[in-house]
Amino acid sequence: MVTTLPCSLKSYNLQPGISYIGKLLHLADPTLPIGAYAHSNGVETYVQNGHIHNATTALQYVQDYLQYNVAYNDAAFVKLGYEAENIETLLQHDTFVSALKAAMEPRAASNKLAMRTIKIFNKLYDYPIMQAYEKAIVQQQASGHYTLTFGAYARAMDIPLYETLYAFYYNTLVSTVTNCVKLIPIGQLEGQHIIHNCTTLLADCIYTTIHLDNKLIGMCNTAFDIRCMQHERLYSRLYMS
Numbered sequence: 001m002v003t004t005l006p007c008s009l010k011s012y013n014l015q016p017g018i019s020y021i022g023k024l025l026h027l028a029d030p031t032l033p034i035g036a037y038a039h040s041n042g043v044e045t046y047v048q049n050g051h052i053h054n055a056t057t058a059l060q061y062v063q064d065y066l067q068y069n070v071a072y073n074d075a076a077f078v079k080l081g082y083e084a085e086n087i088e089t090l091l092q093h094d095t096f097v098s099a100l101k102a103a104m105e106p107r108a109a110s111n112k113l114a115m116r117t118i119k120i121f122n123k124l125y126d127y128p129i130m131q132a133y134e135k136a137i138v139q140q141q142a143s144g145h146y147t148l149t150f151g152a153y154a155r156a157m158d159i160p161l162y163e164t165l166y167a168f169y170y171n172t173l174v175s176t177v178t179n180c181v182k183l184i185p186i187g188q189l190e191g192q193h194i195i196h197n198c199t200t201l202l203a204d205c206i207y208t209t210i211h212l213d214n215k216l217i218g219m220c221n222t223a224f225d226i227r228c229m230q231h232e233r234l235y236s237r238l239y240m241s
Contacts (some may be wrong), residue, residue, distance in 0.1 A: 023157040027121070027150065028167035030174060034116035034146075039109045040179045042227035047183040048234060055190040058180040062173065062198060065224065066205050070172055072219045073100065074147045075209040078168050080217070081151025082161055087132040090152060094133075094142040100218040101145075103228035113146035117153070127156040165206045173198055 030036070043061070046052040052061050077097050084090040101107035118134045121127075130152055136142040147168075154164035173195060181191040 020157055020159045020163075024154070024159045024163060024167055027153055027157065027159075028171050030171055032117070032120070034113050034120070036113055036175060037178075039106070040183070040231075041106055041109075041176070042103075042224055042231060043176060043179045044183055045227040045231045045234060047180075052180060053184060055186050055194065058177070058184060058186060058190075059194045059197060062176050062180070062194060063201060064221070065176060066169065066173065066198065066201060067208070069220045069224050070169065071205045071208045072212065072216060074172070075165055075168060075205065076212055076217045077145065077147035078151040078154075078165060079161065079209055079212070081145075081148035082155045082164060084129070084148070084152060084155075087129050087136070090129060090133055090148060091136060091142050093148055094136075094145060096217075097145045097148060098143045103225045105231060106228050107143075110145045110147065111143050114144035114149045117146060117149050118144070121153055125153075125156065127153070130156065161210065162206060165209055166202060169202045169205055173202065 026032075043052065046061060052058050077093070080093045080096075081090065084093060097110070098107065101110060115134075115137060118130060118137070122130055122134055130149070133142065133144070133149070133152070137144040150168060151164065154161075154167075177191045177194050180186060180194070181188060
């Protein structure tokens with residue numbers, strides 16, 4: 001018996017606006033060739049100094065990192081990029097983010113990831129604000145930051161803010177767990193358990209970021225920045241940050 005398959009997505013009666021899902025998956029794809037896999041954001045330091053040494057301590061680290069650092073920093077910067085109405089506002093946010101990223105390695109990583117992301121998507125889409133942002137970076141009028149770029153592209157692609165933040169948080173979660181699996185090391189199954197145990201936390205973190213008072217942006221546990229600074233002088237390194 002031969003089953004005839006639908007020849008068009010219209011056959012599935014998809015809801016209006018659902019087409020943004022493909023764009024979101026592309027933007028948040030962890031295999032996007034921008035080099036994000038090469039950065040641990042301080043995890044390598046925590047592993048070498050013994051603070052992260054098994055699945056239990058890895059889970060605690062990931063939970064703390066998401067709710068006490070990312071919620072007030074990188075995710076908040078994504079929201080700033082998303083809400084920027086024009087290039088002038090985006091450039092102001094760019095200066096703000098540069099000032100808040102105290103550690104050299106994650107700041108440099110943010111710059112590189114931003115430019116590589118822009119090179120991919122500016123060739124695929126006609127987004128004037130991002131074209132202007134790329135020009136400002138090339139002319140050294142801006143540093144360029146991945147989080148702002150992520151948020152601005154999501155807005156331009158008509159992706160809702162909640163979905164944008166969920167994708168960003170999930171990407172951060174998976175990347176951090178992958179780093180722990182490689183560095184500790186722990187088993188892949190243990191890594192999947194950590195991801196599963198953090199899924200409820202993501203919703204809480206997103207709520208925090210969406211309703212965050214702008215005066216609190218940049219607030220974090222300074223230990224994360226210190227570990228990133230110490231990473232520059234580790235005896236051996238697998239990651240760039």
